[in-house]
Amino acid sequence: MTQMTAVDDGGPLREFFRLLILETGNVVSIFCGSEGKRVPAHNVLALQRNEYFFVGKCIALSITYGGPGPHFFSKSIARYLCGESITSPELEVPDYEIREKIEKVSKVQTTEQLRVLLDSEELSFRFEFGFSAPNRELNLEDKSDIVKSLSFHYLVYANRAELDQLMDGLQLMQQNSTLFRPLLQLTTIPLLTTSQMLKLFKPVWSELGSNKREEKESIILN
Incomplete structure (x- = not known):
């Protein structure tokens, strides 16, 4: 053997x-x-x-x-x-309920809306991640900082x-x-299609009527 x-x-x-x-x-x-x-x-x-x-x-x-x-x-x-x-961590917070609340903050249009939302029971958890600034000192311009702070806390710091x-x-x-x-990370590279593959290469044909020509045609056309 x-x-x-x-x-x-x-x-x-x-x-x-x-x-x-x-x-x-x-x-x-x-x-x-x-x-x-x-x-x-x-x-x-x-x-x-x-x-x-x-x-x-x-x-x-x-x-x-x-x-x-x-x-x-x-x-x-x-x-x-x-x-x-x-950059832009707010869309990747895994907890759906927290992500939904962060989205609510990001959608407010006025300083008054921001203060009312942050003063509500729904956003009382903001003190847990250290954002303890008094509502009366907050303006609409602070919205992006609040969203970023919330997102970083639940995505990274926690x-x-x-x-x-x-x-x-x-x-x-x-x-x-x-x-x-x-x-x-997940990549979104598109798969190579048959038509794209054919465009990348130019076949070198054998003599018409030969066995090799038939083999190549069978491979490329089928």
Whole structure:
């Protein structure tokens, strides 16, 4: 019997990391938010067990060894993990009720409307994230700062310990943020269509009537 040595080009390892990353993004005790907008969930027990660190390490290892990136973090969280500044975080707050209240603040048109809304029971939670300025001192111009403060609190500051532990596992990402950020967030690159593919290349036909000509026509036209 002839013994043959199997050749491993990294396929099994990449498949392992693909399944690992797929399952990681769906662990509800670690992450929350809709698909493509995942945010670390606040979980003290997971923090104590260093689970966020291990998740970050798994992601870094997957990318290092040719596996996939997670592609499930929200854009703001991806930027934070890569050490970049965050813009427009209000649309990515995972809690629907909080996001709805933030949207109400963003839609007020007058100073009076803003003060009435902030003075209501619905927005009483604003004191929890440190925005304690008296209503009489607030004007419509302060609206964007209020929206940003609310959004940053629920998207980043409330989960700061989890994010920082995740960053510890992702260390190498911060060194190449431009390169790695697209691997962390959901991308919307359109698929290449058949017609676009045909436009990229010009076939070199064999002599008309030859067997090779028939083979090429079969491949290209079918």
